[in-house]
Amino acid sequence: MKLFVGIDVSSEDLKVCAMNIVGDTLDSFTVTNNHDGASRLRDKLLSLADKEKSKEIHVGLESTSVYSWHPAMFLHEDNSLQKRGTKVFTINPKLISKFREAYPDLDKTDYIDAWIIADRLRFGRLPMTVVLQEQYIALQRLTRMRFHLVHNLTREKQYFLQHLFFKCSAFTSEVESDVFGHAITELLLEQYSLDEIGSMELADLADYLKEKGKNRFPNPEKVAKCIQKAAxxxxxxxxxxxxxxxxxxxxxxxxxxxxxxxxxxxxxxxxRLLDGIPNTLETIPGIGRVYCAGILAEIGDIHRFKDQAAVAKYAGLTWRKHQSGKFEAEDTKRIKSGNRFLRYYLVEAANSVKRHDPEFQNYYQKKFAEVPKHQHKRALVLTARKLVRLVDVLLRNDQIYTPRRKVNTEKQ
Structure with missing residues (x-):
């Protein structure tokens, strides 16, 4: 006998619905979303399990940003619940939303949401249980923050280029040097007018660039001449x-x-944190510590996944099949769901690996040449899908990447 528990999470409280195997609601209640509330929830679940003689407790929560993380971890780590065979699932809200469509007459309330989650648990075929080990959680917070910062940096650079066009409309077309290099940004911080830049002695401007650029310009006179032409x-x-x-x-x-x-x-x-997590991904040429950390942080223990196809689906690197009778479509779309952080780090890692590994470079070039449009984006995503197979094999077998020997990346 199993006990199914759906929890609708908010920042303030947890709406709980407990259901038995035949779909009868056993109890509905609310607890606060804090340690005391989670302790009360645990006690009520244990009491219900004793009353119903349940051998397993399945708990489901929608993955709602940070609000579901603490209660999920509490329920997963509690010793008394673990003795009852408790499994905790964090479920993609899209999955619950689609399941709700089977009940069009139901109202939209927090308790009904909890009931829907409990009923979805009862149907089974759920993704892996929640939880990453502590070092993966810590690593995940860092890699996701880095993801956030990188996107902020990209956006800030776009703003900068817009303002630069107002200041000097011909700059990017005339000057081949890195716009975001230290010397160029220092020159812009001086807030010279275009007329002042254009009338400066060429040698003085070249010396300025040479000094601020720490002698990294191969030809500062040429760069100075281009800047003056642009001005x-x-x-x-x-x-x-x-x-x-x-x-x-x-x-x-x-x-x-x-x-x-x-x-x-x-x-x-x-x-520093990656030093304490043994892995073999860093043996792949070009993957680097940051991309390695981003992939590990989202995957966690590789044995949470059945095979490499499950990892690819979790990352959103899977294409839907469209088949009817003898017809099977050749042009299919990538699924829209999946872990966007894992997908980002896999795609970025694939872009780096293809520059260092001939096998991945050849694969990328082959896929690039297959279509007339969106060649780079398509080829890079397919290369990332190929990388998933390699990542799965290395982590699952604790195997070092050795290109000469070749690892088996076939479907397991």
Whole structure:
């Protein structure tokens, strides 16, 4: 006999519905979403399990940001619940939403949501149980924060380029040097007008770039000449607008530098934590510590997954089949669900691995040449799918990647 418990989570409380194997509601109640409330929930579940003589307790919660994490971990780690064979599932809200469509006449309330979750548990065929080990959880917080910072950096750079076009419309077309390099940003922070830049002595501007760039420019005179050409051929702004744009550029530059420093600190913390997690993914050429950490943090224990296909589905690197009778569509779409963090790190890792490993490079080029549109995006995602097979084999077998020997990446 099993006891099925659905929990609708909010920041303040937990709405709970307990159900038996035939779908009868045994109890509905509310507890606060804190340690005391979770303790009360545990006691009530134990009491219900004794009353119903349940040998297993299945608990389901929607994955609602950070609010479901604490109660899920509490219920998973509690010794008295573990003795009752308790399994905790965090379920994708989309799965619950689709399941709700089978009950079109039901109202939308928190208790009914908990009932829907409990009923979905009763039907079975659920994804893996919740929980990652502590070191994976800590690593996951770091890698997800890095994901957030990288996207913020990209957005801030886009703002910077917009403001730069106002300031010097010909800059990006005339100057081949890195716009976000230290020397260029220092020059923009000086808030020179275009006329001042255009009238500077070429040698003085070259020396400035050489000093600020720490002698990293191979030809500072050429770069200085391009900057002056861009300044002279750009549109002119009124003094009022130009002063405003200078302030915005300076703000963007400081934001970009701050985010880069934060990413550097996160990378250092990731490296320290990764030292305590044995893995063989770092033996793949080009994968690097950050991408390795991002993949490990989302996968956790590889044995949570049945095979490499389950890992790919979890990452959202699976394509739906469209078949009817003898017809089978060749053009199919990738599923929209999946762990976006794992997908991001797998795709980024694949982009790096293909530059270092001939097998992945050849595969990428083959897929690139197969279609006339979206070649890079399609080929890179397919290369990431190929990487999933390799990741699964290395982690599952604790195997070191040795290209000469070749590992078996066939479906298991």
């Amino acid at each position: 002279r051929s750009s549109y002119r702004l009124s003094k009022c607008v130009e002063d405003t744009i200078d302030i915005l550029l300076a703000t963007s530059i400081e934001s970009i530098r701050t985010i880069k420093q934060q990413i550097k600190q996160i990378d250092q913390a990731i490296a």
